Amino acid sequence: MINIRIDDYPFCLPNQDPDQAEVWLREMFEVLSRWPAHYYFGAIPYHCDTRWIALADECMRDNGHLVMHGFTHRHDYDGFDRDLQPGGEFEGMTMTEARLRYLASFDVLQTSARFDRDHFIAPFNRYNENLLAAIDTKYIHTCDKEYNALGYAALNHYGTKPIVGNLYKDYGFASRVLKYINTPGTVRPEWVTLHWYYEFRHFGSGWLKDLNALCKECSRE
Numbered sequence: 001m002i003n004i005r006i007d008d009y010p011f012c013l014p015n016q017d018p019d020q021a022e023v024w025l026r027e028m029f030e031v032l033s034r035w036p037a038h039y040y041f042g043a044i045p046y047h048c049d050t051r052w053i054a055l056a057d058e059c060m061r062d063n064g065h066l067v068m069h070g071f072t073h074r075h076d077y078d079g080f081d082r083d084l085q086p087g088g089e090f091e092g093m094t095m096t097e098a099r100l101r102y103l104a105s106f107d108v109l110q111t112s113a114r115f116d117r118d119h120f121i122a123p124f125n126r127y128n129e130n131l132l133a134a135i136d137t138k139y140i141h142t143c144d145k146e147y148n149a150l151g152y153a154a155l156n157h158y159g160t161k162p163i164v165g166n167l168y169k170d171y172g173f174a175s176r177v178l179k180y181i182n183t184p185g186t187v188r189p190e191w192v193t194l195h196w197y198y199e200f201r202h203f204g205s206g207w208l209k210d211l212n213a214l215c216k217e218c219s220r221e
Helices: 018-032 050-059 095-109 129-134 144-149 174-181 196-218
Strands: 003-009 039-043 064-068 115-121 139-143 161-165 191-195
Touching: 003 196, 018 050, 018 196, 039 050, 039 115, 050 064, 064 095, 095 129, 139 144, 139 191, 144 161, 161 191, 174 191, 174 196, 191 196
Parallel strands: 003 039, 003 191, 039 064, 064 115, 115 139, 139 161
Antiparallel strands: none
């Protein structure tokens, strides 16, 4: 089976309407729960209060995993998606500061029965050595665009294995990812990556049929 990475739980944007987000998330969880393929939802600890922990525990089945997606995703910064440095959210942090923020974020997410500590999804796919030295995870998720352009292969990963998505191939809109997987001659990837909010923003709830088809394909042995 193919694993499914989904970024940004419960919000993609700092000022997103929480009630609308919950409606969309429930619709998505219903589809994800139909199929056995495992999905890993990148949770932003900064937003994960008891409402969102409870929702994850209510809706996620045994194939669902809540994993750390940064500490704040820069949602505490007005220009959160601009002026990004190579280290992304972690640029300028000492290892000690990153460790303290990691432990605080861990305390938030471990209250969920669905929390999986083995995976860490780097916000904006960017990270640095101080972050790698600070976290206790087996895998860090990124994308080939940042991984190659920013020279992450040269970093000391301290035993943490990079999982690198391929932009516009196994990383993108569900419909395009499904088309890529089903292209003759394509080697089936171990992971695919989606961003749920952008799917809903572009296609509304109509994208759920693409998600269902992708989950069905990812569930194939």
